Amino acid sequence: MEFDPDVRYLETHEWARKDGDEIVVGISDYAQGTLSDIVYVELPEVGDAVTKGDQLGVVESVKAAGDVYAPVSGTIVAVNEALEDTPELINQDPFGKGWLVRIKPSEPAEWETLLDVEAYKAVVQREESQ
Amino acid sequence: MVYSPHTPDERRRMLEAIGVERIEDLFADVPEDYRFPDLDLPVPLSEMEVVAELQELADQNLNAFRTPTFLGAGAYRHWIPAVVEYVLQRGEFVTAYTPYQPEISQGTLQAIFEYQSLICDLTGMEVANASHYDGATATAEAVIQAYNVFRKKRRKVLIAPTVHPQYREVVRTYTQGMGLEIVGDESLDTDLEALVARVDSDTACLIVQSPNFLGQIEALEGVREAMQARDPKALLVVITNPISLGLLKPPGDYGADIVLGEAQPLGLGLNFGGPYLGFYATRTKYVRQMAGRVIGQTTDVEGKRGFVMTLTTREQHIRRDKATSNICTNQGLMALAATVYLSTLGKNGLRKVASLNYHKAHYAADRINALDGYQVDLSAPFFNEFVVRCPAPVRNINAFLLQGGYRGTSILGGYDLSEAYPDLDRHMLVAVTEMNSRGEIDLFVDALDAFERQTGREA
Numbered sequence: 001m002e003f004d005p006d007v008r009y010l011e012t013h014e015w016a017r018k019d020g021d022e023i024v025v026g027i028s029d030y031a032q033g034t035l036s037d038i039v040y041v042e043l044p045e046v047g048d049a050v051t052k053g054d055q056l057g058v059v060e061s062v063k064a065a066g067d068v069y070a071p072v073s074g075t076i077v078a079v080n081e082a083l084e085d086t087p088e089l090i091n092q093d094p095f096g097k098g099w100l101v102r103i104k105p106s107e108p109a110e111w112e113t114l115l116d117v118e119a120y121k122a123v124v125q126r127e128e129s130q
Numbered sequence: 131m132v133y134s135p136h137t138p139d140e141r142r143r144m145l146e147a148i149g150v151e152r153i154e155d156l157f158a159d160v161p162e163d164y165r166f167p168d169l170d171l172p173v174p175l176s177e178m179e180v181v182a183e184l185q186e187l188a189d190q191n192l193n194a195f196r197t198p199t200f201l202g203a204g205a206y207r208h209w210i211p212a213v214v215e216y217v218l219q220r221g222e223f224v225t226a227y228t229p230y231q232p233e234i235s236q237g238t239l240q241a242i243f244e245y246q247s248l249i250c251d252l253t254g255m256e257v258a259n260a261s262h263y264d265g266a267t268a269t270a271e272a273v274i275q276a277y278n279v280f281r282k283k284r285r286k287v288l289i290a291p292t293v294h295p296q297y298r299e300v301v302r303t304y305t306q307g308m309g310l311e312i313v314g315d316e317s318l319d320t321d322l323e324a325l326v327a328r329v330d331s332d333t334a335c336l337i338v339q340s341p342n343f344l345g346q347i348e349a350l351e352g353v354r355e356a357m358q359a360r361d362p363k364a365l366l367v368v369i370t371n372p373i374s375l376g377l378l379k380p381p382g383d384y385g386a387d388i389v390l391g392e393a394q395p396l397g398l399g400l401n402f403g404g405p406y407l408g409f410y411a412t413r414t415k416y417v418r419q420m421a422g423r424v425i426g427q428t429t430d431v432e433g434k435r436g437f438v439m440t441l442t443t444r445e446q447h448i449r450r451d452k453a454t455s456n457i458c459t460n461q462g463l464m465a466l467a468a469t470v471y472l473s474t475l476g477k478n479g480l481r482k483v484a485s486l487n488y489h490k491a492h493y494a495a496d497r498i499n500a501l502d503g504y505q506v507d508l509s510a511p512f513f514n515e516f517v518v519r520c521p522a523p524v525r526n527i528n529a530f531l532l533q534g535g536y537r538g539t540s541i542l543g544g545y546d547l548s549e550a551y552p553d554l555d556r557h558m559l560v561a562v563t564e565m566n567s568r569g570e571i572d573l574f575v576d577a578l579d580a581f582e583r584q585t586g587r588e589a
Contacts, residue, residue, distance in 0.1 A: 039443070040418060045281075058452065060443045065452060 002029040004095040008114035016071040035061040043079040078102040202561025203545035239437035245469040253389040254382025255411035259422035260460035262408030265392030270304035276335035278419040284334040291315035292342035295550040329360040339369035345515030354385030376484030397471025407464040421455030486564035487514035503582040536577035
């Protein structure tokens, strides 16, 4: 299982990466593995405002539909259009080509509240042992 | 699968395996006072006595299939070919449950897949679901689908006053608390053009029925384009009668986004109001917001064709509170009836049935219009139902007809429109199908005439 050390995480298995003055968001390798084959992604619209912790989309697999939560507040500046025809990119490359949205953050301080990779590994360990 | 009851020996062995003496002991958790209460039931009757009692009750019903019937208003007396009942009564179909396990449900799944395919053919649409309860709830699901297509951001729903009044009521019941504004049906004066003029950027959908509740065929040509001129995205929902599609252009060809209706006319009895069959079809791009079960065709590990429930993550039992609807079922047996009916008639047969409906209704309308005191509304083309302005309240005429006021023959008259539209006092909605013989129609016309002569006009 892959844990990208260069991103930060939410307990709900989203990852966030700083890229310039934008934040790229996706779901972790652990999340895509649990969901299994992803068939559809519901993403917000460019221009939508999001608040940290709000649901910004849904990832649907053959067996479940999981909410995706916003790691930071801000405005959606881009969504990964490739996912419309190829949602399996999330399974294949969750930290790269399977990105979901790009957010222009409005509250820089929120970044500090996100989990680093070690804290996230602990979250996954706890869940797996349940 | 074997459906034999357990033997006493099998029961004994099962109880032994779980360490219980008697079946009654399994209910030990229920407080003693409530465990096996005295229900004070009458003594059991023999099969002969039960049948006699039920027959007595059944005989109190008027059998529309043995009475000249001119009542429609959403449920119609059509001929049901014998093969429909024959197939439906097969144990494999009549006892089948939800096809959760495709490996033992290929018969059910294939039948539903055929049903969906036929509905797409009939309506000119890209994808159909496995059916809803009836036309009324299907209409409500269309509103909810449109609301979700626009991600709950558009709250206005335009609905024509000539959509079936009970469908409009069910839409309001289903969507209460959702903050929707359902308008357009305040007055019968609002025609389709006036309704389209109310489309704006807050409109999720416009719902029109054709043939409408009053039997009239709506002018759907250009409606989609007129809507788009006012707002490029609002959805067009068309409710229709599947028999009429044997003759009329399918709503899909007019650019409808959702097509639905009541498929009771396709081989289902009147059933005292149900079970009925809500058919539903839409565009592929909106399939994720469509409620209901969907069956898909695929190949198994051996490369053989097979059928499965598909797109199940739309449904309530997986998506839960994020689902667009609580519905995750279908009217399996009724959908099968419709499939057998359509397969039996085929394209040409359906056209013949539709044609008979059309011509017989027009014959009846002509004869009634020629009577003193009665006037048929000919302001718009109609299919197999039309409105007649009568010389007296419709309930009086229907009472006369039902009691055999003319030649002692009981006749079921048309629907009293004053029940649904206060402005339409003394207006009767007359339905004529392929089952009304010429003799029956002439009898009805003569009876209406006799009523007018006998009772005269009322003040």
